Amino acid sequence: MSADALSLIPKADAKQSMKDFKSDQEVRWCPGCGDYAILAAVQGFLPELGLARENIVFISGIGCSSRFPYYMNTYGMHSIHGRAPAIATGLATTRRDLSVWVVTGDGDALSIGGNHLIHALRRNVNLKILLFNNRIYGLTKGQYSPTSEVGKITKSTPMGSLDAPFNPVSLALGAEASFVARTIDSDRKHLTEVLRQAAAHPGTALVEIYQNCNIFNDGAFDDLKDKNTALESLIRLEHGQPIRFGAEGAKGVVRDRATGDLCIVEVTEDNEADILVHDAHAASPTTAFALSRLADPQTLHHTPVGVLRSVRRPVYDNAMADQLDAAVEQKGKGDLAALLAGNDTWTVVG
Amino acid sequence: MTSQVSSPAEPPAPGEQSKPGKEIRRLDRVIVRFAGDSGDGMQLTGDRFTSETASFGNDLSTLPNFPAEIRAPAGTLPGVSSFQVHFADHDILTPGDRPDVLVAMNPAALKANVADLPRGAEIIVNTDEFTKRAMAKVGYDTSPLEDGALEAYNVHPVPLTTMTVEALKDFGLSRKEAERSKNMFALGLLSWMYHRPTAGTERFLRTKFAKKPQLAEANITAFRAGWNFGETTEDFAVTYEVAPAQAAFPPGTYRNISGNLALAYGLVAASQQADLPLFLGSYPITPASDILHELSKHKNFGVRTFQAEDEIAGIGAALGAAFGGSLAVTTTSGPGVALKSETIGLAVSLELPLLIVDIQRGGPSTGLPTKTEQADLLQAMYGRNGEAPVPIVAPSTPGDCFDAALDAARIALTYRTPVFLLSDGYLANGSEPWRIPDIGELPDLRVQFATTPNHTDADGNQHFWPYLRDPQTLARPWALPGTPGLEHRIGGIEKHDGSGNISYDPANHDLMVRTRQAKVDGIKVPDIVVDDPTGDARTLVIGWGSTYGPITAAVRRTRQAGGEIAQAHLRHLNPFPANLGEALARYRNVIVPEMNLGQLAHLLRARYLVDAASHTQVTGLPFKAEQLAARLQEAVAQGLTKEAAHVR
Ligand SMILES: Cc1ncc(C[n+]2csc(CCOP(=O)(O)OP(=O)(O)O)c2C)c(N)n1
Ligand code: SF4
Numbered sequence: 001m002s003a004d005a006l007s008l009i010p011k012a013d014a015k016q017s018m019k020d021f022k023s024d025q026e027v028r029w030c031p032g033c034g035d036y037a038i039l040a041a042v043q044g045f046l047p048e049l050g051l052a053r054e055n056i057v058f059i060s061g062i063g064c065s066s067r068f069p070y071y072m073n074t075y076g077m078h079s080i081h082g083r084a085p086a087i088a089t090g091l092a093t094t095r096r097d098l099s100v101w102v103v104t105g106d107g108d109a110l111s112i113g114g115n116h117l118i119h120a121l122r123r124n125v126n127l128k129i130l131l132f133n134n135r136i137y138g139l140t141k142g143q144y145s146p147t148s149e150v151g152k153i154t155k156s157t158p159m160g161s162l163d164a165p166f167n168p169v170s171l172a173l174g175a176e177a178s179f180v181a182r183t184i185d186s187d188r189k190h191l192t193e194v195l196r197q198a199a200a201h202p203g204t205a206l207v208e209i210y211q212n213c214n215i216f217n218d219g220a221f222d223d224l225k226d227k228n229t230a231l232e233s234l235i236r237l238e239h240g241q242p243i244r245f246g247a248e249g250a251k252g253v254v255r256d257r258a259t260g261d262l263c264i265v266e267v268t269e270d271n272e273a274d275i276l277v278h279d280a281h282a283a284s285p286t287t288a289f290a291l292s293r294l295a296d297p298q299t300l301h302h303t304p305v306g307v308l309r310s311v312r313r314p315v316y317d318n319a320m321a322d323q324l325d326a327a328v329e330q331k332g333k334g335d336l337a338a339l340l341a342g343n344d345t346w347t348v349v350g
Numbered sequence: 351m352t353s354q355v356s357s358p359a360e361p362p363a364p365g366e367q368s369k370p371g372k373e374i375r376r377l378d379r380v381i382v383r384f385a386g387d388s389g390d391g392m393q394l395t396g397d398r399f400t401s402e403t404a405s406f407g408n409d410l411s412t413l414p415n416f417p418a419e420i421r422a423p424a425g426t427l428p429g430v431s432s433f434q435v436h437f438a439d440h441d442i443l444t445p446g447d448r449p450d451v452l453v454a455m456n457p458a459a460l461k462a463n464v465a466d467l468p469r470g471a472e473i474i475v476n477t478d479e480f481t482k483r484a485m486a487k488v489g490y491d492t493s494p495l496e497d498g499a500l501e502a503y504n505v506h507p508v509p510l511t512t513m514t515v516e517a518l519k520d521f522g523l524s525r526k527e528a529e530r531s532k533n534m535f536a537l538g539l540l541s542w543m544y545h546r547p548t549a550g551t552e553r554f555l556r557t558k559f560a561k562k563p564q565l566a567e568a569n570i571t572a573f574r575a576g577w578n579f580g581e582t583t584e585d586f587a588v589t590y591e592v593a594p595a596q597a598a599f600p601p602g603t604y605r606n607i608s609g610n611l612a613l614a615y616g617l618v619a620a621s622q623q624a625d626l627p628l629f630l631g632s633y634p635i636t637p638a639s640d641i642l643h644e645l646s647k648h649k650n651f652g653v654r655t656f657q658a659e660d661e662i663a664g665i666g667a668a669l670g671a672a673f674g675g676s677l678a679v680t681t682t683s684g685p686g687v688a689l690k691s692e693t694i695g696l697a698v699s700l701e702l703p704l705l706i707v708d709i710q711r712g713g714p715s716t717g718l719p720t721k722t723e724q725a726d727l728l729q730a731m732y733g734r735n736g737e738a739p740v741p742i743v744a745p746s747t748p749g750d751c752f753d754a755a756l757d758a759a760r761i762a763l764t765y766r767t768p769v770f771l772l773s774d775g776y777l778a779n780g781s782e783p784w785r786i787p788d789i790g791e792l793p794d795l796r797v798q799f800a801t802t803p804n805h806t807d808a809d810g811n812q813h814f815w816p817y818l819r820d821p822q823t824l825a826r827p828w829a830l831p832g833t834p835g836l837e838h839r840i841g842g843i844e845k846h847d848g849s850g851n852i853s854y855d856p857a858n859h860d861l862m863v864r865t866r867q868a869k870v871d872g873i874k875v876p877d878i879v880v881d882d883p884t885g886d887a888r889t890l891v892i893g894w895g896s897t898y899g900p901i902t903a904a905v906r907r908t909r910q911a912g913g914e915i916a917q918a919h920l921r922h923l924n925p926f927p928a929n930l931g932e933a934l935a936r937y938r939n940v941i942v943p944e945m946n947l948g949q950l951a952h953l954l955r956a957r958y959l960v961d962a963a964s965h966t967q968v969t970g971l972p973f974k975a976e977q978l979a980a981r982l983q984e985a986v987a988q989g990l991t992k993e994a995a996h997v998r
């Protein structure tokens with residue numbers, strides 16, 4: 001699968017290191033912000049792709065997370081709130097020799113930019129979208145976001161927020177995404193492995209990264225990070241492996257025969273054979289969607305992480321390039337003089 | 351197909367030779383209006399008549415006028431669709447004020463259009479549709495064909511539907527199917543009346559119905575039946591000849607072209623001349639969608655068209671493509687521009703080339719989607735947050751949309767800036783003969799991308815500074831992703847002059863705001879040319895965009911009536927031509943006709959402290975030359991009074 005996604009992108013001449021990907025700009029997130037860990041993971045992982053640095057582009061919207069491109073020694077654009085997927089779509093469809101990454105926040109991607117996000121996913125443009133989800137508006141100093149839990153007390157919701165949150169993974173699956181994954185800022189190894197698979201994916205890859213905003217929503221993911229609680233609350237998905245979690249894999253996911261839905265059970269000798277085996281490449285998104293719904297929207301208890309879905313389908317930019325080639329094949333290369341003249345002309349002689 | 355106009359062959363009659371005894375009258379110009387129900391095919395009929403007229407070598411100008419509804423209820427006034435064509439043996443400038451001939455396919459078409467006719471006009475009515483019910487639907491209690499309401503006109507009652515069905519009786523079509531060809535019958539009749547060539551229409555029908563040859567033949571039969579009817583009936587005693595407009599056209603090869611088509615071709619030409627792939631990001635909207643449709647056909651020119659999820663994504667994708675080195679375009683109308691504003695501001699800040707094509711329509715809000723207006727000038731000029739200057743180019747005629755597109759591309763590419771191209775519904779759908787340019791005449795638009803670092807620091811290290819400007823144009827370098835060593839980040843946050851790094855420094859922001867303004871102010875545009883034949887005029891009329899035709903026609907009338915008036919027309923609205931202030935100052939009286947409430951006048955008054963008077967019309971229709979001429983004559987008189995007062 002990896003060949004296609006990166007095959008058109010020129011390779012670096014020399015071996016690269018993390019340092020090569022650091023720009024000369026001082027990083028200005030709050031000390032302790034989860035964004036630092038994600039930046040380090042990305043800078044640490046890119047050398048292994050071995051792509052020519054000049055052929056990598058990071059495009060972001062607006063938000064704390066969207067400052068990301070300034071810190072990458074690649075090409076980059078810090079654009080406007082919510083529009084990065086649209087801008088990146090124009091770049092990726094015209095330049096298949098580039099590896100185009102979008103960096104966005106939960107407000108940027110799911111509130112103001114929700115429309116662009118779902119359409120990018122539906123089109124399957126060759127983009128890697130990193131959605132930094134801190135369940136809060138960081139840059140505007142702490143209003144609730146479309147991923148905040150109901151009842152969240154913030155400056156704009158002193159009596160608690162009223163609206164139900166999006167589950168970004170469920171949303172992406174519903175938007176026909178061909179690659180959907182979730183990971184956590186503090187788990188460098190997991191984050192890197194997810195990035196690796198996203199980079200190799202031909203088409204749009206959406207990676208939701210839980211990111212701690214220690215200023216306005218500190219500890220939002222502690223339950224998933226704390227070694228003791230994580231055992232119970234986090235479900236690590238691995239393609240081809242039975243979905244088990246808890247102390248010594250005491251719990252597992254099975255399909256309810258009556259409803260077809262997924263549910264969590266204590267694993268016993270009797271039901272061990274029924275434990276669902278994760279298939280990220282399943283043609284239908286149904287099971288991936290059901291997995292995404294295991295998480296409690298308030299507490300994030302039973303949150304699946306890892307690659308939920310990774311399937312192949314036609315990539316928009318390739319399809320567009322094919323149409324251009326087909327047009328040349330059918331009509332010949334465009335002849336401007338013939339185009340301007342058209343079919344009905346008359347001549348005026350002097 | 352090419353025909354020679356210098357020795358026009360007599361149009362071949364599809365039927366027998368012209369009967370002796372029918373009088374032939376020579377006319378210098380004619381205005382014909384086809385009007386019918388939305389479903390009657392009036393736009394197609396008008397288009398075909400126009401093509402015949404163009405290939406015959408007349409000068410012409412057209413005005414399609416159709417409802418916003420796709421199929422308004424049949425037979426109602428809101429459902430009336432019309433197409434006006436003005437053709438002449440000399441050069442003309444407008445689709446004409448008042449039709450000499452009205453073809454009315456039903457009572458609604460008659461009712462909606464009769465008030466525009468001068469006394470003595472010819473009206474051809476399809477009597478089959480004048481049933482009691484159809485007439486009652488539009489408020490005719492008695493038949494206008496019988497109650498004397500049309501006494502002032504020369505009415506030709508023709509049972510168009512019946513005769514069409516009769517002509518097609520051997521085709522085995524249902525009555526409904528056969529009736530559909532009645533527009534071709536009407537076209538045949540008019541083609542006979544005005545000696546139009548017919549081969550083009552027959553060829554067109556064969557191509558259009560290539561997959562249904564029987565329908566092609568049926569339509570051709572109806573078309574010929576219409577011609578033959580004119581030939582044989584006693585009711586039409588006269589045919590008219592309008593000679594080709596040889597003197598009006600410089601030598602060359604010509605075609606008929608609409609504004610939107612010319613604009614689309616101009617974009618393709620600009621991409622070829624710049625040697626950059628064309629990228630269009632767009633969301634469908636009347637009257638701009640035709641450009642998206644047209645460009646979508648030309649993928650073999652390397653043109654990529656992207657139908658986005660909304661106008662914001664349309665311009666966003668275009669901006670992304672510009673970053674990657676495409677000639678990027680977004681096309682829309684006023685409501686779409688409103689949505690794109692924030693991204694236009696980003697383009698101003700990123701200083702990337704980008705064309706924003708606004709085919710203006712009636713506003714505000716949804717307004718009049720299928721009608722014309724020029725009320726987006728101030729939106730283009732100022733409709734963004736912060737100081738965000740954007741150059742504005744406005745074509746003046748349908749054919750001029752081609753040159754204007756090339757000009758807008760030149761500015762965008764040379765100065766690395768978004769550029770507005772302000773066309774409108776009248777130019778978009780109207781058409782005129784267009785001299786096909788020689789490819790060799792087109793401007794060279796090739797650009798130089800940055801390939802090497804442009805800055806050396808104190809330690810002798812080489813860097814690429816994305817905001818280190820060309821001292822002449824103030825344009826910044828365009829470094830494409832994929833260029834080694836020039837990796838850089840750009841964004842909408844204020845950046846440091848030169849390095850482009852984020853900067854919140856007050857003095858730097860002041861400098862950057864002024865520099866972006868200076869760059870746009872310094873764009874080279876040709877001087878304005880004032881047409882003042884005697885040099886004695888005291889009054890200047892100045893317009894912009896699509897009012898060129900009506901204003902020029904009104905100026906001619908004014909001069910014929912003995913009024914001395916000077917005329918100037920603006921293609922560049924930002925920046926204005928360098929000599930504009932001086933040109934305005936030469937006249938005591940300045941009048942500015944616009945299809946808005948005085949937006950250009952406002953800009954001129956503010957910029958040049960000139961006492962410019964506005965003459966405005968926002969009917970959704972272009973100015974009529976006659977009315978405008980009356981206003982210009984008043985202005986000439988005012989100019990003389992002011993002059994006298996001044997001299998005293
Ligand atoms: C058009 C527009 N509206 C509002 C804003 C203000 N704004 C900036 S960032 C932001 C929310 C950011 O939240 P998120 O996307 O979650 O990013 P985070 O800061 O949390 O990383 C808002 C509302 C803006 N910059 N532009
Ligand atoms: S406000 Fe929150 S998200 Fe933003 S930089 Fe600070 S810690 Fe990070």
Ligand SMILES: [Mg+2]
Binds near residue numbers: 137145
């Ligand atoms: Mg956030």
